[in-house]
Amino acid sequence: MSTDRTQARCSFCGRHTSEVRRMVAGPGAAYICDECIHLCTDILNDPTPFSTKALELASRPPIVVAAPRPADEAQAAHPTIETPQRTLLLEQEQKQQGMTLILHRLQLYQTYFELHFLWIRPPFSAGFSFVPRIIFFLRDNTGAQWHGDRGGMILARPDLASSPSNAVYQGSARFRPLPSQNTSTLTIRAAEPLGQFEDPPTRPWHFEITL
Known part of the structure; x- marks a missing residue:
């Protein structure tokens, strides 16, 4: 089943498709926008191991991306709580x-x-x-x-x-x-x-x- 890509969010900055010029889809629900691609390119071209841009990117909080697939929605309606062993x-x-x-x-x-x-x-x-x-x-x-x-x-x-x-x-x-x-x-x-x-x-x- 396909994912609703109109609800996609960049996995790096959290912006929606309507807020960026281009959005590149990756595996599953992973996406990256054109601005974050440029940021990653700058980091790769910077010889400094811990550049300001690299540290800023690493410090961002996790992003919830895209809309769940129908199968995921059904599972969410009946969640399974795993108990630690x-x-x-x-x-x-x-x-x-x-x-x-x-x-x-x-x-x-x-x-x-x-x-x-x-x-x-x-x-x-x-x-x-x-x-x-x-x-x-x-x-x-x-x-x-x-x-x-x-x-x-x-x-x-x-x-x-x-x-x-x-x-x-x-x-x-x-x-x-x-x-x-x-x-x-x-x-x-x-x-x-x-x-x-x-x-x-x-x-x-x-x-x-x-x-």
Whole structure:
């Protein structure tokens, strides 16, 4: 069954077909507009490993694209909630430059696992239209490595803020495949791309988890 492409949104910037000159369709519900193609071309032609444009693109929040297919709509009417096969409570936190990252729990499902966290920081300045996601890099004692699924989802939690001087965000990141049976420790590094523009630049958070 075909997807309703009149509802397509660019997977990089979120703009609809009517808001751009050209939209290129990719696999499934992936799209990219002409302006984001030009941006990606500029990044590829820039010899700087972490250019301003590359960091800005990496810090964008995930975009929900296109309209669901009829089969997906039927499935959405009767969603299946997957139950984790194992949950590890972590409750580890680290602070730096007025920010705190709390690793709350690790949930292992049949084919993937999720890392849930809380991010406490000063409120973003006026004019900030989105919350930069946190990028994760994981490595276990066997040498296996994982990168977060675009940083997962981040939700504002004003109900958890203790004062107007801080903001709380709740997030999760998904990783595939599951750790092997030989995994006993997990090294977790987390970074905020826009932190590279702070003075001084923020350091990556570093956690050691025993499974």
